[in-house]
Amino acid sequence: MTDFLTFLRAALLGVLVLMAAQMAAAQDPAAPGTPAPTAQPAPETAPEPPGTTAEMAPLAALIAENARQIAKPSRKTIGPVIDAIAAAPGPQTQAFLEAWADKRLGRRKADGALFVLEKAGPDWRLIDPATGATAGTAPKDDIAQLRPNSGVRGLIASALVRFQLSDPDPARRGAALDALARTASAENLGPLRASLPGETDPELAARKARLERMLTLRFDPDPAARVAAIESFSGDLGLDVRAALNPLVATTRIAATAPPAGANIAAELVPGRDIDKAAAYALLVEAGLAPPRLSAADRRAALEAHVENGAVGGVPLADLDDEDARERAYAGLVSAGLARPAATAAEVDARLAAYRFFDIHAEADPAVTDAARATLDHIEMKVGAMQGLDLGLDALSLASIYFLAAIGLAITFGVMGVINMAHGEFIMMGAYTGYVVQQFVTDYTLSILIALPLAFGVTFAAGVAMERLVIRHLYNRPLETLLATFGISIALQQVAKNVFGTQARPLTAPGWLDGAWVMNDVVSISYIRIAIFVLALIFLGFFLWLMKRTRLGLEVRAVTQNPAMAASMGIKPDRINMLTFGLGSGIAGIAGVAIGLFAKVTSELGQDYIVQSFMTVVVGGVGNIWGTLAGAAMIGGLQKGIEWFNPSNTLAAQTYMIVFIIIFIQFRPRGIIALRGRAAGD
Amino acid sequence: MNLFRKHPSLPVFLGLLAAFVLAVTLMSEAAGAGLVSTSFVKTLGKTLCLCLIALAMDLVWGYTGILSLGHFAFFGLGGYMIGMWLMYARTETIVEASLASGALPPTPQEVQDAIATQIFGVVGASDLPAIWSLAGSLPAQLALVVLVPAALAAVFGWLAFRARVTGVYLSILTQAMTLALALWLFQNDSGLRGNNGLSGLQNIPGLEQHGQDLVSLWFFWASALALGLGYLGAQWLVSGKFGSVIRAIRDDEARVRFLGYPVEGFKLFVFVLTAVVAGLAGALYYPQAGIVNPAELAPIASIYLAVWVAIGGRGRLYGAVIGAAFVSLVSTWFTGGNAPDIPLGGYTLHWVDWWQVLLGLSFVAVTLYAPRGIGGLFDLLAGLRAPNRRGAPLGPDQGALQEKEADA
Amino acid sequence: MSTLLEVSGVSVTFDGFRAINNLSFSIAEGELRAVIGPNGAGKTTFMDIVTGKTRPDSGRVLFGEKSVDLLRLSEARIARAGVGRKFQRPTVFEDQTVAENLMLALRAHRAPWRVLFWRPKPADHARIAELAAEVGLSDQLPRKAGELSHGQKQWLEIGMLLAQEPRLLLVDEPAAGMTGPEREHTTDLLVSLARSRAVVVVEHDMEFVRRLACKVTVLHEGSVLAEGSLDHVTANPAVIDVYLGRG
Structure with missing residues (x-):
């Protein structure tokens, strides 16, 4: 039987993986705190066609300005520098970043100038990073080769993605899209948009357009654009869509005396109705708004710590096998100043009454959260229908x-x-x-x-x-x-x-x-x-x-x-x-x-199937192939249906199914399709 | 007494049972003789319990014609019900002893929590399920030994008999019933420790000061007493008009209906009664076995029960007892590795491996060639012959006796 | 004479085949009635309906002075209400003795609990001996019913019906497969039975029916074709048509 159950469980795995993914997405911290300036669309000049002369000043100036940082980059502070360089126009920008990431950048010890290095015999050939022109050679001892650590290289690589989006090689463009989808960030939205019109590969174009909407709904400063992007995903079954939308509707639970101003409130919760009283109080305790309640174990520890002369807090030890006596003893300890006072039930209620509880959206714009909610609902409905279809297929195969x-x-x-x-x-x-x-x-x-x-x-x-x-x-x-x-x-x-x-x-x-x-x-x-x-x-x-x-x-x-x-x-x-x-x-x-x-x-293979086979025959009715078919369909469908309601427990599902069959026999003792004949008994 | 005069097998059976109990007692370790080991006393005691449930099976199948393939469900439930008390009470003593060494005397709640953690830690739970709320009381659990199997049998039987499910359909339904129960017990949140079952049942709370040799002998006596009383009661039941009615139902239930007897009521009565007997047998069996788990309720156990009765000879009470005792003891002998291996040239036949095959085939042989089973030997000795009906069975129903099965 | 059984407007269909079609007739208290008809006329189905074995699609079957609707009762309840049935094939409990068979049929409480504690009293033994004498099985009492001859089984079954003390007795082809003397014995038994209760005999054999000398109902295609004395119905052209037309 266990083998069979393992198999059933495997069939359910698909659904479970989906649910796990959804849950993980819901816990993903939202990233709307990113400062706005970097989310600006990149200048139109970024995908400059090759051959045209570009302005060199910005890149050269940036490099000179940040030479020290570039030479000794720190994972924590280098981000803005890389972003600024990456935003610099010109064909050399990509080459410079690639050289940096490939450890082909060197600093001339004499003046601190940075060059792209190329091997020239025992010496380095120096190439001006801003112009791409050769600036002579230098012995290796004069140059300190820059070796950024892997964290910094990762940052550079993600900055490079935007250049790869327009790479002539479709495979590299595809890889860049993969990378972009993994590390969705606001900065990439501009380059992605810019690369859209030039895309010739229809498949990649579709992917880019999809990713663009995905990033828009998260990072676009214009709420209308975000809402439009969100709504464009209505009915899309992709896991990535749900992963992108879920953070938008994610909420945090807070306790406050009044509704927080300017917050996007998802719901107000009434303790005892929408939220467990104990959970609400725990929220207050966590926020430092109320003293913790005394757990039985804490009280016990406190009492044990203050046993004196066979009594605690004035109550004899022998009497302490009773809740009330322990309560009294603890009260005795408190009044003697030996234990901290604990919140009583009345105090808890008073505190709860003094506060209100809210679920706050991390996303500030209610239009966005509403659109996300509506789209998610629609998607979930469709997912439900699809899961129904999946379940139907499962049931069909079990029935076969x-x-x-x-x-x-x-x-x-x-x-x-x-x-x-x-x-x-x-x-x-x-x-x-x-x-x-x-x-x-x-x-x-x-x-x-x-x-x-x-x-x-x-x-x-x-x-x-x-x-x-x-x-x-x-x-x-x-x-x-x-x-x-x-x-x-x-x-x-x-x-x-x-x-x-x-x-x-x-x-x-x-x-x-x-x-x-x-x-x-x-x-x-x-x-x-x-x-x-x-x-x-x-x-x-x-x-x-x-x-x-x-x-x-x-x-x-x-x-x-x-x-x-x-x-x-x-x-x-x-x-x-x-x-x-x-x-x-x-x-x-x-x-x-x-x-x-x-x-x-x-x-024991046969044993795993024999009872189900019997039931198929009994439920279907004997002596008729259609009866067997109906019986198999009913048993298979029933089993899957019950598992749907209780997916974690296939054993219980089987129990319920058998009970159902026993009851079913009440109404059709000769099966779904009864036959008169030798086997029918009468 | 009239019953003894009418059924000479009854005093013979009871006498043999008494002699057997006496002999085992005198040879046991508790009596100092040590000819019969304590574990073998347990085996014999368990066998007596199996004889008791075989008796119930004979009533329901051999006499009433209902081939139930689910009576071990009731046996197992009986074991679970008594096991709950045994486990709870024993854990309670242990927990109380360990909590007594703490700084504070424990509250009742703390004791219960500790018991729950102790019992259910193995399935990752620490709360006492609601079905355990009576576990602390022996009389309550003893009542449940009777009531739970009776209730299950009553509900199932009422549904099945009311719909006039008969013959192989009914057999398959009973099989489904025990499978459903076993599957339910297998899950951890059934509240009965999932596939771990209840264990340590051989330690009887309150009897710790007596050795297992003595306790197992007491259980052996109790099993023998239960079997003796069960046999007496069954004999009384089947020898009166009630027995006449149920045998009539076995052979031709439609005719019994036209005589005005509520056939469904009789079937339900027998089904519930035998379920209770099975529950009691289980309640005596599992403290001797030490552990009860859901595998005990697997459908195959109940089919074996039918095998015992068939091999012993159905429709006669001593046949069921002989069948259960013979097959289960021989089975123990073979699977215990006591039977000598048979070298067959290149292959050595190990009975541990091949006993099941022999059992299966001999079962086929009994069904085909000796429907009266071992019990038929007694007819042979007594020179009794079945009525000649030219090969026809004794009634139209599926459970009816075959011509060769009927006693003269 | 008051009416004991009243069948009105009963119809039953098996898989599209109308076995009983708006059947209506009544039996009086203490009457002996023969029901005849060709094969498939619905004779046995009629008995099945009255004894509760078959549920009709429509109609009513009222029984006794309280006019109990038999269609609402189970087979066992109908039997307890006082309707006995004798099957075409002798059905006795072969594995039990003649005495046990009679004891089973003896009028007493039928509920399991009452049966469990029921023990025969001397009066019951006397009644069984009397019944056995009546059907001519006095010296067969300790024998198993399976060992009796075919005719003896028929009589045992009639004895069991007598023990049941029904008010209405339905007898299905009692003379089938009997030898000449056995037939005569059976006819006498039925006539004597009818003295104390109503008896309905379903029969094929005209000669046998003539000997019963009672009112006759002719069934055809599930409804009553003719009713009256045997001479009266055999003179009916419709009856002649049905019987001769069928060969």
């Missing part, structure tokens, strides 16, 4: 698994009225057949293609043998059959354990079944599940064809409905029963291979 596992059981139960408790072991035999085949055929695709018919053959033979040796003698004794097949089940299970050991054996899926079909950030389904769904469809089709279009199917239906009449028409019920049982078992073998692809192959 149950269908595959139960169809053989339904056939034998429907046609022969026989409950085969060893059905799970036939599933297990199929899975082990697949494992054994993979020991000899190493090509996974080929081995699966061999394993499927082979598993059918092995379990078909086992089923026929079991029918001939045991079940034939127990017709019309369903309860005895149940117990006899249970005997076979425990024997088979132990044989498998003895042969293959208790360790789980791998049954590896071919490479083309790895991975998942990802529709968007919310909806995805692994290829193995799709394959199992297709397999279930194939079996449904095969079964319908067999029953409706073949002589065998006709005879099987005849025997199901009236064995005596069928026998008198020359149909041999014995042969039909044997073939039916073989067929049901053979399908179990194929289901075993399919299940083995995603679950661990152990001797």
